[in-house]
Amino acid sequence: MSELVDKYADIRPYNDDEVADSVARLIADNAFIDVLAKYNLPRFISSVPFFARFLVRRQLQKKWGAVNSVEQVQQEVAKYLALLVKRTTSEVTFSGLEQLDPKQAYLFISNHRDIVLDPALVNWGLFSHNMKTVRIAIGDNLLQIPYITELMRLNKSFIVKRSAKAPKEMLKALSQLSAYIYDSLAGGHSIWIAQKEGRAKDGFDQTDPALLKMLQLNGRKQKKEFSEYVRELKIVPVSISYQYEPCAIAKAKELYHRQHHGQYVKSAGEDIASIVEGFSAAKGHVHLAFGQPIETGCESPEQLAKTIDEQIIDSFFLHPGNYIAGGCKQAVIDKADAQSFEQRMARVPDELKPLVLAMYAKPFHRKAEYNSKEHEQ
Structure with missing residues (x-):
């Protein structure tokens, strides 16, 4: 080796x-x-x-x-994903993939709504367009059960050591991760990583500049300017949008608990339950918008985070629930879709309803805000 x-x-x-x-x-x-x-x-x-x-x-x-072989594992996973898409979605659509070079390795940075489905559906899009599937960044907090570690590492996942706490240990782990991502891309392997640690439980998709500082650790070692190094990474923002928010009630419970008790401690097996629910629950129409590789707007980690966010917000596909929760009266919404959203909301406990509605409303309001700023310019 x-x-x-x-x-x-x-x-x-x-x-x-x-x-x-x-x-x-x-x-x-x-x-x-x-x-x-x-x-x-x-x-x-x-x-x-x-x-x-x-x-x-x-x-x-x-x-x-x-x-x-890894390729055989990917073929098996593709069969399972095809079944999952058929059973739990009305359709999965993609945009922007045709503008990407199938021979190029990219660093896909996406919003994060579901633990395993987000990267799985990115892979489904790439696989469907005859492009190589990605290596997936996954936090070691999910790897407390041996069979989960086996499954993830079999399926092209690499480990982000979130449990490292001492400053020296953290720097060592982050430097190793930064170098691994760079070497993977240089070797022709695309990478998927979420825009921040943990899912956006309130519907607010925002890139954490700390993630981008981690990417730059290897660039600093190579004595490269931030913007020059970022262009080498070929960062492509991806906006993932589910008609029905995965694990919405569980996410709202966590937010409610934090609001009323100051903190939330996950119970044993909660992440596994979220993975299973994400896989098995109905998701309706899912859209993945692949953006443009970032060449400009990357002078600093903060500016790059803003550039990624703008692409993700701008290309986010709004579903009927987003319009309804956002209070948009102008949108033409199919009666069956409106009814389906109402029925879904009727199953949400009363104390959690405002949080679940806010989850759906947030992308609508942020897109409206982004478009009005664009218009002003």
């Missing part, structure tokens, strides 16, 4: 020669098998662990037993 790969061994995705062992570990992992049984088998079978595990393992060995 080359020295370049070795220095990233603790954070990088698996290579082809590590895939078969990882698949074997997954098939041997009872916790993973039990989760699959719970969500895929009738309750009367999944409640008998010995029998359920036997059935699931046999099925997995049949399907995954021969998988031994």
Whole structure:
């Protein structure tokens, strides 16, 4: 294994020669098998662990037993995504992909509404347009369960060490991450990373300049100006817009708790529950708008954050719920769509309704504000 790969061994995705062992570990992992049984088998079978595990393992060995390369894993994931799109969305649409060069590696920075679906749907768009799928940045806070780590690293995910707290340790982890992203792009591998740590639970999509300062750590080592280094990274903002906000009630509960108790402590398994809900709940129409590679407006991390935000806000696709929650009377909204949004809101507990409505209204108001500023100029 080359020295370049070795220095990233603790954070990088698996290579082809590590895939078969990882698949074997997954098939041997009872916790993973039990989760699959719970969500895929009738309750009367999944409640008998010995029998359920036997059935699931046999099925997995049949399907995954021969998988031994990253490309084969991607093909399997694509089949699963095709089913997921069919079952849980009315349609998934894309814009801007035709303007990107299929031979070029890009750093995709997107707004963040769903833990796993956001990068999965970015990959679905690239895969559908015969472009290479991305390497995905994922926080180590999600990797407390061995089978989740296996699944993520099998599926081209690399680890962001958020748990590092001591200043020296943090700088070392961030410098390694910055170099890994640069070397991946230089090696022809596109990257996906969210515009800030954690999902936008209030519907307010905003890029954190700290993320961009992390990217520059490697540029500083190379003694490059910020703007010159950023142009090399080929940053493409991506705006992801769901007709029905993933995990809206869970997000609102967290916001409500923070407002009334000052803080919110996640319970064990909450992130896994959010991942499962994101995958299984109805999402309606999902649109992903791929922006233009950023060449200007990148003199400082703050200016670059503003440039990314402008593209994300400008290209955000507004759904009927965004117009309704935003109080826009002029929008022509299909009666069935309006009814569907009303029915969805009727299922939201009363104390959470204002927070869920604000989640949908925020993109509408920000887009209106952005357009009025553009008009003034």
